[in-house]
Amino acid sequence: MTNVLVTGGAGFVGSHIVDELVASGYDVTVVDNLTEQVHDDEPDYLNDEAEYVWGDVRDRELMTELLEEADVLNHQASAVGVGQSMYEIEKYVEVNTLATARILDIIVNEDISLEKIVVASSMSIYGEGAYHCPEEDTLHYPSLRGSETMAEGQWEHVCPDCGTELEPIATSEKKPRESTSVYAISKKDQEELTLSVARSYDIPAVALRYFNIYGSRQALGNPYTGVCAIFSSRIKNDNPPLIFEDGEQTRDFIHISDIARANRLAMERDEAEDVALNLGTGNPKTITEIAETLIDLYGKSDELEPEIANDFRQGDIRHCYADTSRAAELLDFKPSVTFEEGMRELVEWGREQDAQDNFEEAHAELEDKGLVGDN
Structure with a gap:
């Protein structure tokens, strides 16, 4: 064997x-x-x-x-x-x-x-993933967005040739x-x-x-793990999921x-x-979709809604x-x-689990290290 x-x-x-x-x-x-x-x-x-x-x-x-x-x-x-x-x-x-x-x-x-x-x-x-310019019909692999750009609330990538907003592709x-x-x-x-x-x-x-x-x-108690687990621990503790940027980023x-x-x-x-x-x-699914789906499945749509932070983390795609x-x-x-x-x-599995919400502590660490920017 x-x-x-x-x-x-x-x-x-x-x-x-x-x-x-x-x-x-x-x-x-x-x-x-x-x-x-x-x-x-x-x-x-x-x-x-x-x-x-x-x-x-x-x-x-x-x-x-x-x-x-x-x-x-x-x-x-x-x-x-x-x-x-x-x-x-x-x-x-x-x-x-x-x-x-x-x-x-x-x-x-x-x-x-x-x-x-x-x-x-x-x-x-x-x-970053791959992108397409609908105006120029060109393929793009953009680098990270700059802090100044994101501080102005410009979340999406634009074509370096014509300025058109790029479309994400597989x-x-x-x-x-x-x-x-x-x-x-x-x-x-x-x-x-x-x-x-x-x-x-x-x-x-x-x-x-x-x-x-x-x-x-x-x-669920690990605030450095995947977003579904982090959101689940927030929701189970009656706290709103905190979403960076505008929530329309996709994974x-x-x-x-x-x-x-x-x-x-x-x-x-x-x-x-x-x-x-x-x-x-x-x-792809937006991060807002993830938060809303989990809130609904946990039966807390009347109590909670995602909190859109409009700030950003350094290095996020x-x-x-x-x-x-x-x-x-x-x-x-x-x-x-x-x-x-x-x-x-x-x-269904998460309902049966104890889930300590350690997100605020982890977020504070990121802020203390200068890894969270304001919009």
Whole structure:
């Protein structure tokens, strides 16, 4: 039986991957350090049929022992949080970049034989998404918006040639990468280190560029996690979701069960080797839509409405959603969970969870570090 080592396998994404692999007949070993920001204790959703090792992926001796027993490495362990990464720089580089480098160093120098490596990457490595000028019929990959522009409430990108407002289009894997945060840079490091080393040593490998993942098991008390979890904790505590800019910025939200299935397919399909693939739906949603949907599903439409801040966070992008054609071709993967179904699943699970609202504290940290601008 194939033994799959899943790093970070007790977390939100990793635990769903573990369930998917166990259900498909794989022998699964998990290594996770149960980081305090995400876990208060061992979560109650852990799969009884997987083996769990509580330890750190930065521990060379431990990782050597685990890799010697593995046939496949599924590397999900990562420090997550764009804003936090901008002032906890050393931590993010150590946990993401250095730990990945150490794992690869072990594989190379301890003569570890692996059938495949699957590594979690991120849409954040793109920076802004792709855009089209309707007037000039030209493709554009704009850089970050300037603070002065956003302070004036100019949220959208405009064509540098004619000044027409640009239209966001699906972002393909061919788009030049312009990582705009320490987190994004560290995720790009994880992807590029893995693919480069695997290519050199003839190890099949694939990087999966996750877009915005949501679903059950998100850490609702972690104010640095995804927007669906942050909004859920606000709503459950009868606080309005705070939305930066004007709320019309868009992201691509994909349900966790589809991410788990795509990881299994990436492991199994020979077509997916030495390649990076987008994992999204191709259907962008505005941040305001997310907030309003969650308020409605939690039954609080008469009490709450989103609070549009009209201020902005340094480094935030305006629009980015996935061109999913490459994953469809190489993995035969198409998302199966609709936005409506996925949001209902998240809220049904969220109703049963304790959710401390730590958003104000996290927001204050960003302001203190000069990472929030006023409009």
